[in-house]
Amino acid sequence: MTNVAAKNPRKIAVKATSRRAGAKASARSNLPPKPASNRAERAAERRGAIIEAAMDEFIARGFAATRLDDIAKRAGVAKGTIYLHFKDKESMFEELIRTAIVPLVVRLSSTPPPPGASVRDMVELFAQNFIKEVASTRRGDLVRLIVAEGPRFPAVADFYYREVVTRGLTGMRALIELGINRGEIKQKNLAQFPQIMVAPALIAVIWQSLFGRHAPLDAIAMFRVHLDLIFGERRMA
Amino acid sequence: MTNVAAKNPRKIAVKATSRRAGAKASARSNLPPKPASNRAERAAERRGAIIEAAMDEFIARGFAATRLDDIAKRAGVAKGTIYLHFKDKESMFEELIRTAIVPLVVRLSSTPPPPGASVRDMVELFAQNFIKEVASTRRGDLVRLIVAEGPRFPAVADFYYREVVTRGLTGMRALIELGINRGEIKQKNLAQFPQIMVAPALIAVIWQSLFGRHAPLDAIAMFRVHLDLIFGERRMA
DNA sequence: TGACAATGACTGACCAGTCAGTCATAATTA
DNA sequence: TAATTATGACTGACTGGTCAGTCATTGTCA
Numbered sequence: 001m002t003n004v005a006a007k008n009p010r011k012i013a014v015k016a017t018s019r020r021a022g023a024k025a026s027a028r029s030n031l032p033p034k035p036a037s038n039r040a041e042r043a044a045e046r047r048g049a050i051i052e053a054a055m056d057e058f059i060a061r062g063f064a065a066t067r068l069d070d071i072a073k074r075a076g077v078a079k080g081t082i083y084l085h086f087k088d089k090e091s092m093f094e095e096l097i098r099t100a101i102v103p104l105v106v107r108l109s110s111t112p113p114p115p116g117a118s119v120r121d122m123v124e125l126f127a128q129n130f131i132k133e134v135a136s137t138r139r140g141d142l143v144r145l146i147v148a149e150g151p152r153f154p155a156v157a158d159f160y161y162r163e164v165v166t167r168g169l170t171g172m173r174a175l176i177e178l179g180i181n182r183g184e185i186k187q188k189n190l191a192q193f194p195q196i197m198v199a200p201a202l203i204a205v206i207w208q209s210l211f212g213r214h215a216p217l218d219a220i221a222m223f224r225v226h227l228d229l230i231f232g233e234r235r236m237a
Numbered sequence: 238m239t240n241v242a243a244k245n246p247r248k249i250a251v252k253a254t255s256r257r258a259g260a261k262a263s264a265r266s267n268l269p270p271k272p273a274s275n276r277a278e279r280a281a282e283r284r285g286a287i288i289e290a291a292m293d294e295f296i297a298r299g300f301a302a303t304r305l306d307d308i309a310k311r312a313g314v315a316k317g318t319i320y321l322h323f324k325d326k327e328s329m330f331e332e333l334i335r336t337a338i339v340p341l342v343v344r345l346s347s348t349p350p351p352p353g354a355s356v357r358d359m360v361e362l363f364a365q366n367f368i369k370e371v372a373s374t375r376r377g378d379l380v381r382l383i384v385a386e387g388p389r390f391p392a393v394a395d396f397y398y399r400e401v402v403t404r405g406l407t408g409m410r411a412l413i414e415l416g417i418n419r420g421e422i423k424q425k426n427l428a429q430f431p432q433i434m435v436a437p438a439l440i441a442v443i444w445q446s447l448f449g450r451h452a453p454l455d456a457i458a459m460f461r462v463h464l465d466l467i468f469g470e471r472r473m474a
Numbered sequence: 475t476g477a478c479a480a481t482g483a484c485t486g487a488c489c490a491g492t493c494a495g496t497c498a499t500a501a502t503t504a
Numbered sequence: 505t506a507a508t509t510a511t512g513a514c515t516g517a518c519t520g521g522t523c524a525g526t527c528a529t530t531g532t533c534a
Contacts (some may be wrong), residue, residue, distance in 0.1 A: 039499065043513070061389065064301035068490065078515040080492080089490065141388075148385030150447045151378075152299065161448050187466055193459040195444070196466070199436035202443075207432070210387045211398050222430040229424055229433070229466045276533060280479080305524065315481040317526080326524065 047085045049075040054096055059141040063093055063149050093149075097156050100142055105164055108133065109171065119179035120231045123172075124224070127201050131219045135205045143202075144209040169194045184231055200226045284322045286312040291333055296378040300330055300386050330386075334393050337379055342401055345370065346408065356416035357468045360409075361461070364438050368456045372442045380439075381446040406431045421468055437463045 053074035057066045068089060072079040086092035111129055113122060134140050150157035172194035179185035190196060204219035211217075228234060290311035294303045305326060309316040323329035348366055350359060371377050387394035409431035416422035427433060441456035448454075465471060 039513075046513090062299060062301060062385070064299060065389070067488090079490090080515055081513080083491070084513065144384060144388075147381060147443060147447065148299070151297075151381075152302070157447055158451075161451065165448070187462065187470060189462045189465065193437075193462050195440055195454070195459060196437050196463050199440045199463075200430075200433055202440060203432055203436045206384060206439075210384065210394055211402070214395070214398065217432070222432060225424065225426045225430050226433050226436075228426065233424060276479080279533095283480090304522085309482095316524090317481055318479080320525070321479070 046075070046077055046081065050077060050082055050085060051096060051099065054092060055100060055138070055142070058093060058096065059138065059145055062145070063089075063152070090153075094153060094155050094159075097142070097146065098159060100139070101160065101164060104133070104139060105167065109167070119175055119182060119184045120227060120234075122175060123197065124227060127198075127223045127227075128220060130201050131204060131223065135201070135208050135219050140205045140209050143205050147206075168198065172197050179231070186232075187230070190230065197230070283312070283314055283318060287314060287319055287322060288333060288336060291329060292337060292375070292379070295330060295333065296375065296382055299382070300326075300389070327390075331390060331392050331396075334379075334383065335396060337376070338397065338401060341370070341376060342404065346404070356412055356419060356421045357464055359412060360434065361464060364435075364460045364464075365457060367438050368441060368460065372438070372445050372456050377442045377446050380442050384443075405435065409434050416468070423469075424467070427467065434467070 050071065054066075054071045057071050057074065060066075066089075068079055068082055072082055075082075082092070086095065108126070108129055111125060114125070117125070134143065146156060146160050150160065173191055176185060176191045176194060176197065180188055180191065200223050201219070204217055204222065207217045208219070287308065291303075291308045294308050294311065297303075303326075305316055305319055309319055312319075319329070323332065345363070345366055348362060351362070354362070371380065383393060383397050387397065410428055413422060413428045413431060413434065417425055417428065437460050438456070441454055441459065444454045445456070
């Protein structure tokens with residue numbers, strides 16, 4: 001019987017402006033001028049904006065304290081739009097972590113191995129990449145976020161353990177064994193605890209996240225000292 | 238009836254919130270069979286129960302997701318009672334961290350230094366204490382909680398930095414310098430980054446908290462390997 | 475009995491998730 | 505090609521539930 005329309009008559013005429021608001025919503029970060037005439041493109045763009053905004057908000061406030069209204073506002077999108085892309089807040093969070101972690105792992109694990117490099121060089125290169133890409137960027141806060149919310153999101157913790165921790169440690173163990181075989185590393189037991197190799201890098205990430213503003217830490221210099229412990233002090237060049 | 242009277246504008250303008258921190262001198266060892274006829278004692282007991290319960294809840298759920306109703310229920314107290322002891326949720330959280338951290342620091346920093354101990358022995362002893370007291374107890378989750386909530390509670394992060402981090406690092410630096418002077422430690426630069434010395438211990442704490450159930454880590458064995466890197470591999474006994 | 479401690483029902487703000495309605499664009503027809 | 509219709513992305517007011525904080529009332533000790 002459509003008396004529903006009568007129920008809310010005021011909203012009918014009002015619209016005109018809000019459509020244009022959509023156009024100015026490209027305020028999200030600094031994307032290059034993108035026409036995006038195609039529907040699917042626009043949708044993908046919006047999805048990207050939501051992910052970007054959600055990442056910022058979750059990092060800044062944590063899962064529970066983050067409001068979807070704020071994410072929507074930051075993404076330049078209505079709240080309902082979020083639900084076109086994600087089932088609910090929780091799965092949005094989990095999916096977010098996944099889509100942020102995977103390319104990070106890919107990038108870090110696909111660094112070209114220099115030809116005649118020593119194991120030390122390889123580890124140092126990796127650590128430099130890691131510190132540059134993670135410790136001094138928003139991605140570092142992402143690691144902190146995982147540490148913070150992990151226990152409440154077993155799916156996230158498991159994913160992180162599987163995709164990042166075991167992979168990273170396996171790779172590092174291989175590198176350590178190579179170093180032992182080549183005679184670069186004396187301490188045989190190190191292969192049992194690859195965690196030791198990366199510990200300072202992780203500490204640096206957490207440090208920057210918590211105390212960075214207050215007391216910055218030269219992560220790379222620290223890591224070099226750490227490498228000196230493992231590979232022996234380097235002849236100065 | 239007449240709950241409309243709640244609008245009543247004249248209210249008792251009292252409530253200089255009771256900071257009755259003075260009399261807390263009750264032996265808070267055994268909980269269940271305690272008449273505690275004395276009023277101050279009972280109050281202190283309740284306060285303790287609230288702190289205990291709040292700690293559990295905050296660790297399990299984080300700040301934002303923790304409900305005061307749950308804390309009250311767990312502490313066996315009505316919600317209003319919490320507000321007799323704490324101004325609000327936020328200051329409760331901050332005070333909580335403080336009251337939990339201080340005795341921990343005291344205990345760890347007041348370990349009796351064995352007479353003829355080497356620097357390595359001292360560090361190892363400290364690490365064993367730390368791992369035993371922190372990594373494998375609820376206190377480890379406390380560290381994780383600080384990492385998690387620190388950025389949203391600058392007061393907490395600052396406190397932790399001042400009372401724990403700088404203290405710990407200063408002490409560790411002194412120990413390292415002693416080790417260098419005694420010839421136990423070769424790597425002179427280590428004194429610049431005492432963080433390296435404790436990094437594996439912290440990693441162990443975080444590991445247990447996140448992955449412990451899934452993949453336990455022998456933190457003490459790991460730390461020994463780490464010490465071998467710094468002090469040289471030990472002659473086997 | 476008076477003073478204070480404790481209670482828990484209540485309030486109001488807040489927020490995740492919904493859905494009726496809108497409209498730009500794509501698809502279809504003439 | 506232009507006109508017409510169909511689609512579904514998008515919106516934002518709204519709902520129902522939750523929860524921090526309050527305070528009138530009740531209980532308890534000295």
